[in-house]
Amino acid sequence: MKYLITGTAGFIGFHLSNLLLERGDTVIGIDNINDYYDVNLKFARLEESGISKGEIKLHSPVKSVKFPEYTFIQMDLSDKQALMNLFETEKFDVVINLAAQAGVRYSLINPAAYIDTNVTGFVNILEACRAFPVKHLVYASSSSVYGANTQMPFSTSDNVDHPLSLYAASKKSNELMAHTYSHLFNIPTTGLRFFTVYGPWGRPDMALFLFIEAITKNEPIQVFNHGKMKRDFTYVGDIVEGIKRVADKIPEGNPDWSGDDPDPGSSYAPYKVYNIGNSSPVELMDYIGALEKALGKEAKKEMLPLQPGDVPATFADVTDLMRDTGYKPDTPVEEGVARFVTWYNEFYKKH
Structure with missing residues (x-):
């Protein structure tokens, strides 16, 4: 199979590309390599995959x-003509869109970046899939779409009309836009709501990175919501295994779908949404405890209130993911955090 993966210099895109390449697939990877965080880490990921900076x-x-079957191209999703030319030339079987402006708190500071990449960029992907049909479009959504919902666990059958950040709203818009293209042009689309992804090669703006840097410098870590946050922390290896399995399962219309009682997670059109999460929420203090154990060092803690845009808890219902793919993420936090610490220590000794 020939895959287009967008965001291959990013955290999840890097891991997914390697997984598919090791399986023997052909991957064309694109990324704009923007400076939202340290570009040297992005280049290092690409170097790890055999792409010379x-x-x-x-x-x-x-x-x-x-990987002989891997080609990387620096490209921005907002460049519609370049994207169209790529689709016309390469004739992809499957497109996996992981390129996005990430981060809840940054969306309060720079909202335009989220519209440019997450909305305009995604329309360009949809238009390219329309002009040059593919077997399946898979795209990253987010657990943040559950917003103000409090009924746990979060199910794809739940209504998600109350996002708490522009980032969340942009991801919900991707799901809505995908549905219209599934309906109008019969493009099979699957949205994936990721739950708090962590692990080796992770993003420096995420909690685990910020915590380990502060602890190693004997600086206090910022613990939001006074440590009462609960997150469905999901190891990156589990995330990409889930993406691979979902990409292999092309959605069909749900014959039981009814407009009288509409299920938000499926459709009469070839459209589906899945949660990919560990289904085992962990308190933030326990997550920090796993890091302290792996480092052999206690953290100094600065207790702070819940931040604007943040939700107090997340918990994934992955019933439909298990039913349709036979897969459930299951890496324990202690194991995943220990792997991250090992990678972090090795990587920053070299860099």
């Missing part, structure tokens, strides 16, 4: 020296 130039394909 020195060869990367805008719109120029670079072949991996590690």
Whole structure:
């Protein structure tokens, strides 16, 4: 199968590309390599996949020296014509859109970045899939779409009309836009609501990175909601295994779907939404405890209130993911955090 994966210099895109390449698939990866966080980490991920930093130039394909079936192109989703040219040339079987402006708190500071990438960029992906049909479009949504919902666990059959950040709203808009293209043009689309992804090669703006950097410098860590946060922390290896399995399962219309009692997670059109989460919420203090144990060092803690845009708890119902793919994420937090610490120590010794 030939895959287009957007965001391959990113955290999840990097891991997914390697997983599919190791399976023997062909991957064309694109990323704009923006400076939302340290671009050196993005280049290091690409180098790990055999893409030489020195060869990367805008719109120029670079072949991996590690994976013969991997080609990387620096490209922005907002460049519609370049995207259309790529689709016309490569004729993809499956598109997995992981490129996005991430981060809840940053969306309070720079909302325009979320519209440019998460909305305009996604329309361009949909239009390319319309012009040059693919077997399946899979795209990243987020657990943040559950917003003000408090009934746990979060189910894809729940209404999600009360987002608490523009980031969440942009992800909900992706689901709505995908449905219209599934309905109008019969494009099979699957949205994936990821729950608090962590692990090796993670983003520096995420909690685990911020915590380990503060602890190693003997600085206090910021503990929001006075440590009462609960998150369905999901290991990145589990996330990409879930993506792979979902990508292999092309959605069909749900014959039992009814407009009288509409199920938000499916449709009469070839459209589906899944949660990918560990289904085992962990209190923030226990997550910090797992990090302290892996580091062999106690953290100094600065207790702070809940931040604007944040939700106090997340908990994924993955019943339909298990039913349709036979898969459930299950890496325990202690194990996943320990793997992250091992990677962090090795990576920053070299860099």
